[in-house]
Amino acid sequence: MEPEERKPSWWRKLSSHFRPGYLETLIYMAQITDYDTVEYWNYLARTKDFTEVMKRGSVDWTRKAKLLYIWMIFGVIMWVCLSLMVWLVAGWWTIALVVVAPLATPWLLQWWLWLVMVAGNLIVQKPVEWRALHRVRKDLMRNKAVKIAVLGSYGKTTTKSVLEEILGEGVKATPGNINQPLGFAKFISELDGTEKVLIFEFGEAKKGDIKRMARLVRPDYAIVTGVAEAHLERFGSLKNIISTFNEIRDFVPKNRLFLNMDNEVLAKQKGIGYSKLGIEGLHVRKVKLGAFETSFEVNKQRVTTGLIGEHNIGVVTLGMYLAEQLLGAKMSKKLIARVAGIKAFEHRLEPKIVHEALLIDDTYNGNLEGVRAGVNVVAALKKRGSFVNPAGEEVKLNRVICVTPGLVEQGTKMGSNNRAVGRLIGEVADAVVLMQNSVTGNIEQGLNDVKWSGELVISDNPLEFYENLTAMLARGDIMLLQNDWTDNYE
Amino acid sequence: MKRDNLLVAVPFGGRSAEHDVSVITALAAIIPPLRLLGHTVMPIYITKEGKWLTDPRLTEVKTYQSGVLEEIIEKAEPLRLELDGTFTIIQKKTRWKKAKRRIDLVFSALHGTYGEDGSLMGLLRMAGVPFVGCDMAASAVAMDKVLSKDVVRAQGLLTPEWISFSKVEWTQNPERILERLRKLGMPVFVKPAHLGSSIGITKVTKAAELGNAVDVALVYDNKCLVEKAVENLTEVTVPVIGNEDLELGLVEKPLNKGEFFDFDAKYLNGGKKGEGSEQGGGKKGGGKGAQGYSELPAMMPDGSTRGSRRGLYQECEEVAAKVYRAVGCQGIARIDLLVDGKAGKVYFNEVNPMPGSLYAHNFAAGGMSKVDLVGRLVELALERAEAEDSLERAFSTSYLRQF
Numbered sequence: 001m002e003p004e005e006r007k008p009s010w011w012r013k014l015s016s017h018f019r020p021g022y023l024e025t026l027i028y029m030a031q032i033t034d035y036d037t038v039e040y041w042n043y044l045a046r047t048k049d050f051t052e053v054m055k056r057g058s059v060d061w062t063r064k065a066k067l068l069y070i071w072m073i074f075g076v077i078m079w080v081c082l083s084l085m086v087w088l089v090a091g092w093w094t095i096a097l098v099v100v101a102p103l104a105t106p107w108l109l110q111w112w113l114w115l116v117m118v119a120g121n122l123i124v125q126k127p128v129e130w131r132a133l134h135r136v137r138k139d140l141m142r143n144k145a146v147k148i149a150v151l152g153s154y155g156k157t158t159t160k161s162v163l164e165e166i167l168g169e170g171v172k173a174t175p176g177n178i179n180q181p182l183g184f185a186k187f188i189s190e191l192d193g194t195e196k197v198l199i200f201e202f203g204e205a206k207k208g209d210i211k212r213m214a215r216l217v218r219p220d221y222a223i224v225t226g227v228a229e230a231h232l233e234r235f236g237s238l239k240n241i242i243s244t245f246n247e248i249r250d251f252v253p254k255n256r257l258f259l260n261m262d263n264e265v266l267a268k269q270k271g272i273g274y275s276k277l278g279i280e281g282l283h284v285r286k287v288k289l290g291a292f293e294t295s296f297e298v299n300k301q302r303v304t305t306g307l308i309g310e311h312n313i314g315v316v317t318l319g320m321y322l323a324e325q326l327l328g329a330k331m332s333k334k335l336i337a338r339v340a341g342i343k344a345f346e347h348r349l350e351p352k353i354v355h356e357a358l359l360i361d362d363t364y365n366g367n368l369e370g371v372r373a374g375v376n377v378v379a380a381l382k383k384r385g386s387f388v389n390p391a392g393e394e395v396k397l398n399r400v401i402c403v404t405p406g407l408v409e410q411g412t413k414m415g416s417n418n419r420a421v422g423r424l425i426g427e428v429a430d431a432v433v434l435m436q437n438s439v440t441g442n443i444e445q446g447l448n449d450v451k452w453s454g455e456l457v458i459s460d461n462p463l464e465f466y467e468n469l470t471a472m473l474a475r476g477d478i479m480l481l482q483n484d485w486t487d488n489y490e
Numbered sequence: 491m492k493r494d495n496l497l498v499a500v501p502f503g504g505r506s507a508e509h510d511v512s513v514i515t516a517l518a519a520i521i522p523p524l525r526l527l528g529h530t531v532m533p534i535y536i537t538k539e540g541k542w543l544t545d546p547r548l549t550e551v552k553t554y555q556s557g558v559l560e561e562i563i564e565k566a567e568p569l570r571l572e573l574d575g576t577f578t579i580i581q582k583k584t585r586w587k588k589a590k591r592r593i594d595l596v597f598s599a600l601h602g603t604y605g606e607d608g609s610l611m612g613l614l615r616m617a618g619v620p621f622v623g624c625d626m627a628a629s630a631v632a633m634d635k636v637l638s639k640d641v642v643r644a645q646g647l648l649t650p651e652w653i654s655f656s657k658v659e660w661t662q663n664p665e666r667i668l669e670r671l672r673k674l675g676m677p678v679f680v681k682p683a684h685l686g687s688s689i690g691i692t693k694v695t696k697a698a699e700l701g702n703a704v705d706v707a708l709v710y711d712n713k714c715l716v717e718k719a720v721e722n723l724t725e726v727t728v729p730v731i732g733n734e735d736l737e738l739g740l741v742e743k744p745l746n747k748g749e750f751f752d753f754d755a756k757y758l759n760g761g762k763k764g765e766g767s768e769q770g771g772g773k774k775g776g777g778k779g780a781q782g783y784s785e786l787p788a789m790m791p792d793g794s795t796r797g798s799r800r801g802l803y804q805e806c807e808e809v810a811a812k813v814y815r816a817v818g819c820q821g822i823a824r825i826d827l828l829v830d831g832k833a834g835k836v837y838f839n840e841v842n843p844m845p846g847s848l849y850a851h852n853f854a855a856g857g858m859s860k861v862d863l864v865g866r867l868v869e870l871a872l873e874r875a876e877a878e879d880s881l882e883r884a885f886s887t888s889y890l891r892q893f
Contacts, residue, residue: 355854398857459526468522471860474853 016050017106023072025050026113028059030068037117044110055463068113075112079105132185137216139188145195146326147217149252151202151210151245152225152260154367158348159225159315160201162307165342166319166335167327170196179203181216197326202248206234210247222252223318227265228369232411238265262314263369274318276310282317289380291358291387292351303336306343308351308360310380311373316342349374354470356395357477358387363484366407368417368424371482375424378402378480382428387478398476400428403469404483405435405462406443415442422446425480429454433472436460491620491872491879496594498524498868499579501534501542501610506602507689509538511846513554516599519847521549523864524597532579532591534569535562536600542569544581577619595871596621597864598844606844607633607684620875622867623821624843631817632841635715636683638817642838645816647809649838650828651718654683657708664701672697677719680704682711693719720837724829726788728810729849731822731863733870736814739852740796741806743788786855791831802829802836809836817841821870824849 016022029047033039047053059065083101087094140147150160157177164173172195174187179201191198202213214222224245227238235241242265249257259266261273278284278298287296287310295304296313298320305316316339323329344350347364358381362374378400381387386394402425410417422443425432427450434440436458447456459465473479502516503509516533524531533548543566547553553562572578577593596614598605598621608629614621624632631637636654643649653674655667671678677695680703690710692703700716707714729739787796787803794801810825817823824845828837848867850860858866 355851355859357854457526461525464525468526471523471526474857474859474862475855476857477859 012051013048016052019051021054022050022106023069023076023109024059025053026072026109027065027068028054028057030113030117031059031062031065032057035064035117035120037114037121040114040117068116071116072109072113075109076105079108129182133181133216136181136185136188139191140217143188143191143193143195143198145198146221147219148197148199148322149202149214149217149219149222149248150199150225151204151222151248153204153228153230153241154365154370155225155260155311155315156201156203157364158307158312158345159223159318160199161345162312162315162342163199163319163322166316166323166338167197168323168338170194170327171199172197173199174201177201177203181213184213184217204241204244205231207240207244208247210244211250214248214251219248219252221256221258221322222248223258224248224260224266224271225315226260226263226369228263228367229410229413229417230367231409232413233409234411236411258318260314262311274314274321276313278317279314279321282321284313284317287313289377291381292390301336304340306340308344308349309373309377311376349377353389354479355473356389356475357398357473357479358389358395359470359473360478360480362480362482366409366483368407368420371404371407371421371424374480374482375402375428378428378478381478386476396476397478398474399430399478401431401433401472401477401479402429403433403479403481404443405437406439407483414439418442419446419449421483422452423449425482426450426452428480431455431457431472433457433459433465433469435462435465491876492594493869493872494528496529496868497532497591498529499532499534499577499593499596500524500599501536501596501605502599503538504536504600504602504605505538505540506600506605508601512599512601512605515601515844515847517549517551517554519850519860520597520599520864523861524868526861527865527868529595529868532593534579536605537563540604543567544569544579571617573617575618577614577617593619595619595868597868597871598623601844601846603684606842620871622871624819624823625874628818628820628823629843632819632823632843633684634713635681635840636713638841639838642813642816645812647812647816647838648835650720652715654713654715657712657714660704660708660714664704667704668700671700671716674716674718679717679719680707681715681717682707683713683715684711720828720830722791722830722832724788724791724831725826725839726790726806726829727824727826728806729822729824729845729852730810730814730819731853731866731870732814733820733874736811737858737866738807738810739849740787740856741790741803741810742852743785745784786852790829792834802831802834805836809838813838813841819843820874821867822848 029043030040033043079101148163150156150163152159156179160173164171172187172191174184178184178187180203184200200213200217200219202210204210227242227245229238229241231241235244254271257271259269259271259273261267261275267273272280276284276287282298285297288294289310290308292308293304293306294308294310294312295302297303298317303316305312307316320335320339323335329335347361350361352359352361360374360377362370365371365374382397382400386396388394404421404425406418407414407421418439419442423446426447429452431454432447432452434443434456440458444456469479469481500516500520502512504512506512521531521533531549532544534542534544535548536542541563543562545562545566547558547562553559567582570580572580572590577596579591579593581589581591583589596619598610600606600610604610606629608626611621611624611626611629615626631641636652639649639652651674653670660667676697677693678700680692680694680700682690690707692706694700694703704714704716724743726741726743728741731737731739789795790802790806792802794803796803798804806827806829809827813825814823819841822843822845824842826839826842828839829835830837848860848863850863853863854860
C-alpha cells in the first residue's frame with residue numbers, strides 16, 4: 001500500500017456539506033467533542049471533507065443526541081419557512097434569496113447547533129453542576145475514610161485499579177475514566193460510609209484543575225503516576241503541566257506524596273519515591289519479564305503479577321506498601337496471592353494469544369512513555385527469542401509487528417514526538433503498520449533515523465485493518481498494537 | 491504486469507455440494523488478506539442455481555446469517571462479461587449507468603464441481619486473465635481420483651490398489667465386477683470417482699456388502715472407485731504452495747479417530763470439528779490446527795516430526811512434493827497421504843487443488859500468516875501469467891489465402 005496524498009478537491013469539500021448525512025455528521029462532531037463549545041468549533045475548522053468524518057464511528061443515539069437532531073430538523077424547517085415568507089412578502093425580486101438561502105444552510109446549521117449547545121450549557125448544565133458540587137463537598141466532609149488522590153499524565157487508571165485490587169475490601173475507587181468533580185458526585189452518593197479507603201482519579205485538562213479537585217476532595221495522600229507531554233495542545237508546555245500537578249503540594253505534605261521515580265521528571269522532585277526498584281522498605285530484586293506475567297523478589301519472597309512490563313513493578317510495590325501502612329497488612333501469602341490475582345487491564349498492555357501469535361493490545365495508551373513501556377516489553381521478549389504462552393509452551397519468536405496510528409494531542413511536539421515513536425518501534429519491529437494520517441510521515445522519519453529496514457505497510461482504511469488484523473499473524477509473531485487515533489484528528 | 495492495487499475478482503459459492511464451505515473460504519481466508527494487501531476485491535457470488543452476481547455486502551459475514559443474501563439474490567442483476575482479450579465485468583450501476591471493470595486477477599474460492607475441477611480455469615484461460623491456483627489440466631486430473639492415481643503411479647509412487655468402473659459397466663455386468671472386487675481383498679473403500687467431499691463413500695469390511703456400497707457411490711457419480719484399505723493406517727495431509735520452487739506447509743494429522751467421518755461431521759459443523767477421516771476422502775473446511783482437531787505438526791508412528799533428521803515425516807514431505815509435481819499443480823494444493831506405520835510406507839490418497847480456507851491455519855502454524863500466504867499466491871499467479879505471455883502463440887500462415 002502506497003501512502004496516498006488525500007487532498008480533497010474544492011468540489012468535494014463543498015459538496016460534502018450538502019449530503020443527507022450532514023446533520024448527523026454535525027451531531028457526531030458535537031458528541032465526540034463532549035459538547036464542548038470550543039472543541040466543537042476547532043473540530044469544524046479542521047474538517048475539510050465532511051464525508052471523511054464518520055468513517056470510523058457513528059452517533060451514539062443518546063437522549064441528548066436525539067433532542068439535538070430534532071432541534072436541527074426544526075432549524076431546517078424554520079429556515080425554509082423564513083426564506084419563503086420573505087420571498088412571498090417582499091415579492092418576486094427577492095428570488096435571489098431562493099438560490100442563496102439553501103446554499104448558506106449548512107454553515108448556518110453549524111451555528112444553530114452551537115447556539116443550542118451554549119444555551120444548554122448556561123441554563124441546564126451550570127446550575128446542575130453547582131448543586132452537585134455542593135453536595136459532594138458536604139458528603140466528603142462527613143466521610144471518615146482515608147482519601148487518596150491519583151494524578152498524572154498517564155497510568156492513572158492502572159494505578160487506581162492495582163491499588164483497588166491489592167487493598168481489597170473496604171476500598172472504593174472512582175469507576176472507569178471518571179476523573180472530574182461532577183463524576184465524583186455520583187460515586188460519592190453511592191458510598192455507604194463503611195469504606196476505609198477512597199481513591200479518586202484526578203483528571204487534568206487545564207491549569208487549576210488539580211487545585212479545584214483537591215479543594216473539593218481534601219486528600220490525605222496523593223500519588224503522581226508520571227508526568228509527560230500529554231494534552232500539550234491545552235497546556236502549552238511541559239513546565240505548565242508540572243506546575244499543574246504541583247498544585248497538589250498545597251494540600252498534601254511531601255511525606256504523604258508518592259512519586260513514580262521511573263519517570264524522569266518526577267525523579268527530580270521531593271516525595272516518597274516508588275519505582276521498578278521498589279519503595280521504602282520493599283526492595284525489588286531478580287525481576288523476570290514474561291509475556292503473560294512479571295515476577296520479582298521483595299524481601300526474599302517471590303511476587304508474581306499478571307501485569308506485564310517492568311514499569312508496573314513500582315505501582316505493585318506501592319500497593320503493597322499502602323496495604324501495610326493503611327490496613328496493617330503484613331507481607332503475607334494473602335497479600336502475595338492478591339497481587340498474583342491482578343490480570344492485565346483491557347487495552348493496556350493486554351496480552352492475548354491469537355493464531356498462536358502473541359497480540360499485545362495497548363491501544364489505550366496515548367503518550368510517548370507508554371509507547372516506550374510497550375516497546376520495552378517486546379524488546380525483552382525479543383532478546384530471549386521466544387515467549388511462553390498460557391499453556392506453558394515456549395513458542396519461538398517469528399516476527400515483531402508494530403501497529404500504530406501515532407500519537408494525538410501532542411501540541412507543538414506533534415511532529416517530534418511521533419518521530420520519537422518511529423525511533424522506538426524501529427528498535428524492535430520487523431514489520432510496521434501505520435494508518436495514513438497527518439503524522440505518518442513523522443513516524444517514517446523516526447524509522448529512518450534508526451536506519452530501520454523492514455516491511456512497512458500504510459493502511460488508509462483503519463477500521464477495516466483493525467477488523468482483519470489477525471490475518472497478518474502466524475505462530476510465533478508478536479504484534480504490538482499501540483495508540484488509538486480518535487476521529488476528531490486527521 | 492501490474493502488481494499493486496489490483497482489482498481481484500473472488501468467485502465463491504457455486505453449483506457444488508461444497509457451496510457453503512466455499513463461502514467460508516472466501517470470507518475468512520481470501521478477501522480480508524487481499525484487502526490488507528491493498529487490493530480491491532470484487533466478490534462474485536455464484537448461487538446454487540448458477541447465477542453470477544456481485545454486491546459489496548457479499549463480503550460481510552452477516553449477509554449470510556440474516557436473510558440479506560436472499561434479498562441480494564432476488565434483486566441483483568446477473569453479471570455480464572465482456573471477453574475482448576480481457577476479463578471485463580459489466581456492472582449495472584443505475585438504470586442508465588453501467589460500469590465496466592477490467593479484472594486484473596481472479597482468486598477463486600470455489601470448491602468441488604465447476605470450480606475446483608478445471609471448468610472455471612478453462613473459462614479464465616479463454617478470457618486471458620491471470621488466476622490463482624492450479625491450472626485447468628492439473629485441476630481436472632486432481633478431481634478424478636482414478637486419473638490422479640494413474641498419474642501418480644506412473645511416477646513410481648505408491649498408492650493403494652484399486653479397481654474402477656463406470657455406471658454402464660456395473661449395470662451391464664455386476665457379477666464380473668464383484669468377482670474382481672472380491673479378489674482385491676477386504677476391507678476396501680468404495681468411492682464416487684469425482685466428488686471431493688466424503689459424500690457417497692463407504693468402508694466395506696464384508697464382501698456381501700459390496701453391492702450396496704457401489705450402488706450408493708453410483709448415485710453420486712458415473713464412475714466408481716474401489717480402493718484397498720491401508721493397514722496400520724495414519725492419515726496425514728500436506729498443503730503445498732509454489733509453481734517451480736515449492737514451499738511445504740506442515741504435515742498435519744487429523745485427531746478424530748474411529749470410523750472415517752461423513753459429510754455432516756466435516757462440513758455442517760462449520761468444517762472446524764471432526765477434522766479427520768480414515769482414507770475416507772478429502773478434508774476441507776480448515777481444521778483448527780493445534781486446538782485439538784488435528785496434530786500440527788504431526789507426530790509420526792516412527793517418532794519422527796518436524797525437525798527430525800530422517801523419518802516418515804520427512805518421507806511424507808518428499809512424497810507430497812513429488813505428487814504435486816506429478817499432477818502438475820501450481821499455486822496451491824493439498825496432498826492427502828496414507829501412512830502404514832508398521833511397514834513404514836507412504837501411500838498417495840488424493841490431491842485437493844483448493845484446500846478449504848487455503849489451509850491457512852497450517853501455514854500460520856509454520857510461521858506464514860494469511861496475508862503472507864495470500865500475497866504469495868497472488869505473486870505465483872502473476873509469475874505464471876507472465877511466463878505464459880512470453881510464449882509464442884501467433885503464427886502467420888498463408889492457409890487462408892490458399893483456401
